């Protein structure tokens with residue numbers, strides 16, 4: 001296969017500092033070969049001209065300094081690189097076994113070793129040339145690209161043979177050249193001679209059809225969801241990647257690089273997994289965890305870490321129209337390692353659980369799995385204790401008319417979840433409490449109201465639902481009635497009690513159900529973290545795996561999509577910074593010849609979301625501090641509007657139009673809508689429900705109600721909520737609004753994202769982009785348009801373009817001289833490291849286009865330096 005052959009070329013082309021290396025015949029210009037030749041006493045050829053361009057005598061250790069972010073940026077502190085920090089995006093290919101396959105096309109040293117089957121294919125260049133010219137991509141009427149053969153060309157038209165033997169006549173200019181057959185299915189897109197959209201699509205499809213779901217795109221791993229079991233995992237594969245007997249692109253290879261780099265560079269690592277809903281992020285995260293657990297296991301804690309998955313999935317995943325097991329929260333799992341490289345603990349952070357699903361979900365979707373699992377799998381005693389009914393008898397679950405998932409046994413899953421809870425040391429008593437809360441949430445949805453006067457005021461109806469809720473929470477029926485039908489208010493410093501109408505009471509009930517469930521989820525994560533905490537054994541070395549919701553654009557986009565897409569802008573910025581910005585800045589700072597490659601920067605869109613306050617000229621003249629600034633970003637405008645008691649979703653939409661209409665990433669739409677130009681495309685948001693969801697108010701009465709419950713778990717939830725409301729005082733610019741119990745959802749999320757980015761900034765990132773090949777969740781269907789749109793969204797094509805033209809491997813002159821100086825024929829002990837580096841390059845006749853000499857470092861094209 002082409003990929004294997006190219007790989008072997010790459011391996012022999014790399015510079016190997018130690019260990020036995022096969023002697024290659026002369027003529028090769030690669031450092032690896034030269035190293036081998038030198039060891040074997042083979043004379044190297046003459047030095048090429050032009051080596052050492054722009055070399056400078058500054059020999060100090062270089063530190064890449066990113067540009068200072070603005071004050072509102074999570075990147076305000078300097079990111080540092082270690083001496084050997086490898087390729088673009090850290091995970092880079094120079095450091096990764098599989099990724100190093102990305103060798104630019106060049107004369108192969110293997111070619112000199114005599115003809116191989118591959119060489120004979122290349123031997124007859126005339127027929128090859130003719131064939132190559134004949135292979136083209138043409139666009140079919142349905143928009144798909146097809147690989148076809150040119151039969152004849154006359155004038156500006158060509159006659160083509162398309163797959164399935166059909167013949168088409170098309171304008172020659174509409175055709176795109178195809179790569180030679182030898183490049184079909186290469187395992188790194190960087191190897192494609194023509195990097196056009198159809199070539200990339202074809203290459204991924206070619207591989208996908210043979211269950212090769214992983215492909216490198218320079219430093220990024222692309223994973224196409226197979227929607228079926230593929231024979232790529234398990235102990236044999238883990239062993240093969242660990243021993244490096246297998247190096248085709250794989251999540252294992254990425255996890256392996258992360259592990260190795262963490263140990264060798266002593267820098268924390270991150271594996272950042274992104275993609276649309278259903279693209280395979282969670283599965284990919286689990287596969288990475290499996291590899292790390294296998295290599296770093298031993299103490300048993302790795303098994304506990306793996307067992308957090310069924311728990312988090314039960315409580316945080318749900319069936320949606322796009323994915324039967326969709327994570328409705330973002331997750332970062334930080335796996336800690338001891339000094340000997342063994343896993344010694346973990347820490348999980350979750351982001352923005354979709355609370356609204358608890359009380360409302362679309363037809364054909366389900367609420368959180370645990371509701372169905374509990375009802376299906378609870379043993380009789382528990383069932384009686386919790387007064388469980390069938391799922392189709394609960395109002396919250398009934399509304400979507402969807403109770404089961406094809407091929408999933410909820411009762412069996414319940415057993416797996418309780419088993420996992422045992423493994424992560426959640427006590428039997430705590431488990432009972434957890435399930436009591438789950439049941440209480442379900443029963444809350446069934447609490448109904450009786451209208452008691454002609455102003456539509458209500459009281460709860462005392463029946464099975466209300467009685468069960470009060471028993472499960474440990475409160476009296478009176479207290480439950482009070483919290484759901486009345487509200488304490490302070491008006492002009494006087495305490496008054498307001499009766500609630502049916503709508504207000506229903507909203508209060510649903511808000512309580514959502515808060516209970518979200519608190520339960522948070523509490524569970526805390527318990528898991530306690531169980532996995534590393535305590536004294538902590539060394540500070542870790543690999544973090546980020547599995548966060550991908551960019552979403554539906555027919556109707558609401559507050560949830562707004563937050564999710566904002567998170568994706570942040571992540572895209574991180575991706576851009578590491579793969580485009582920092583990379584190119586380092587070239588410029590080190591003074592190498594480099595023509596800047598443009599890329600789609602999403603800074604403007606991020607500013608649209610995040611810009612906090614702008615100073616206005618008129619306000620500068622005012623002495624009042626509050627008048628000096630006005631909120632300017634979507635988030636701060638939303639936050640400000642959320643604090644006005646009379647504000648509505650329409651006033652919010654109008655405010656956006658008034659302040660942001662000149663912003664190129666924003667467009668006001670009719671009524672309550674607005675459009676944002678995201679890096680991944682335009683999304684129209686409907687502001688209906690924005691303010692309420694952002695305020696996410698749980699009235700103080702509800703918190704006090706939970707605090708009064710006899711069971712300890714609702715009391716714990718209440719203390720947590722009260723603590724959050726106390727924290728409000730410390731938030732600058734937060735207008736004081738009597739009803740606000742806590743920070744708005746958007747602001748809290750922004751804070752979480754900033755912290756996340758700061759954490760990720762201190763790691764070497766490894767990026768995995770998951771691709772969903774069809775919307776049907778079925779195997780063997782590859783929708784070109786869908787795939788292309790995702791590749792564009794996540795900048796895969798740009799990464800390949802930039803990586804191909806860049807120098808992903810670098811090494812300081814000191815390190816290079818130390819490592820390879822002994823190969824020099826002359827004694828260089830007294831020379832400076834830069835001179836030694838240049839001398840090595842000269843002596844071994846390295847092709848000038850394969851490297852650049854910077855002030856502090858040498859920069860190499862892919863595959864020129866082999867890194868153990």
Ligand SMILES: Nc1ncnc2c1ncn2[C@@H]1O[C@H](COP(=O)(O)OP(=O)(O)OP(=O)(O)O)[C@@H](O)[C@H]1O
Pocket residue numbers: 225226227228229230275276277278279280281282283284323325326327328548549550770
């Ligand atoms: N490597 C794989 N092998 C086999 N099946 C897979 C693989 N990756 C994903 N799948 C299938 O695709 C489904 C969706 O994957 P997953 O839940 O990981 O998507 P996701 O990107 O995390 O989606 P969401 O954002 O909705 O949580 C899985 O339930 C599984 O059936």
